[in-house]
Amino acid sequence: MIRPRWEWALETDEGVRLDASLSPVFTTQFDAEQWLGEHWRSLRAAGAAQARLLGEGQQVTPTIVFRAP
Template sequence: MIRPQWEWALDDAEGRRLTEPVTPVFTAQYDAEQWLGEHWRELSAAGAVQASLLHDGTQAAPGVELRIP
């Protein structure tokens, strides 16, 4: 059985895809969204300014801004 895969793609301020930090792969959208809610500050501190949720490699929703106010 193939399970759906949800993961976050992270971009820097110039719109380039970051290879680090690496986010986990999830089998449920809820789990992916909850994880981002818990870790977005750390990702922002590592240089990510936007996160895009991917479902089996395809963007599933508009990107989420990770800037700390």
């Protein structure tokens, strides 16, 4: 059985994709979304300004923009 693959495409303000190793690969959308909710601040500090959730390489949610509170 092939498991689904979910991962975050993290990008700068200019839309440049950051190193893919910043996001683990997940087997569920829920796990991917939970991870982003826990780590978005440190990702923002590392230069990420937005994130796109990819399911099997296709964007499956609207782009999420990180805004500092």
